[in-house]
Amino acid sequence: MVVDKQRIVTIDGPSGGGKSTVSRALAAKLHFTYLDTGAMYRAVAFQCRQKGIDPADDHRLGALLATFCIELLPPDPGEDDVRVLIDGQEVGNQLRTPEMGMLASRVSALPLVRQTLTRLQREIGAGGRIVAEGRDTGTVVFPKAAWKFFLDAGPEVRARRRAAQLRGKGEQVDERQLLAQIIQRDRDDRERSIAPLKAAPDALSIDSTGLAVEEVVRRMYDRILATPCCGRQ
Numbered sequence: 001m002v003v004d005k006q007r008i009v010t011i012d013g014p015s016g017g018g019k020s021t022v023s024r025a026l027a028a029k030l031h032f033t034y035l036d037t038g039a040m041y042r043a044v045a046f047q048c049r050q051k052g053i054d055p056a057d058d059h060r061l062g063a064l065l066a067t068f069c070i071e072l073l074p075p076d077p078g079e080d081d082v083r084v085l086i087d088g089q090e091v092g093n094q095l096r097t098p099e100m101g102m103l104a105s106r107v108s109a110l111p112l113v114r115q116t117l118t119r120l121q122r123e124i125g126a127g128g129r130i131v132a133e134g135r136d137t138g139t140v141v142f143p144k145a146a147w148k149f150f151l152d153a154g155p156e157v158r159a160r161r162r163a164a165q166l167r168g169k170g171e172q173v174d175e176r177q178l179l180a181q182i183i184q185r186d187r188d189d190r191e192r193s194i195a196p197l198k199a200a201p202d203a204l205s206i207d208s209t210g211l212a213v214e215e216v217v218r219r220m221y222d223r224i225l226a227t228p229c230c231g232r233q
């Protein structure tokens, strides 16, 4: 039997569940490219902020997206986040603030934004051999991915992890406010009508509460080795 699957790993889940760290580690182990789809939504949010565009203004948002030019490069040595270039200019840490996460969540509910970024993500993934992380990579962007995971953890644990990440970058963090933002953002991401955050029916769900990154990566890697991909790439 020929199974029409793509040689792609998808890792979806709410913020702070450990997706980025796990995805990067898994991509390195598999020699696949890491695709951070959240960075793309953050980049659109950032551009709206920079250019003073109200995301509800279809006309200006459409013009922005029509010429939207984004490049994702591997993180610098010792750094965690992918490097993001918009129109050839590196954006840096400004994408990673909690405020930009909230704005990204807002713009990500807009059909025009989703259509544009889903198309770009499929172009990037056309050759296979990627680990894509986000909210809808297994359900909408790459429904034929050979290996799908849904990574979750309790909100308090996720807020603590996110706070540690931000502190590591030298930022001041109000952990209670961060927890409230995480809960709000997850609710918005889960309840939106287009491409809501949810596990694909064929995804393996993993609760990372109390699990070390290495253990999560090991479980995923074992699952991948145990499920050969018979696809085209």
Ligand code: DC
Residues within 6 Å of the ligand: 015, 037, 038, 039, 041, 042, 101, 104, 105, 108, 109, 133, 134, 135, 136, 137, 185, 189
């Ligand atoms: O993963 P992140 O925190 O960088 O994502 C920021 C926001 O972008 C998230 O709250 C919802 C949106 N997003 C999305 O809607 N679909 C994706 N595949 C990835 C992110």
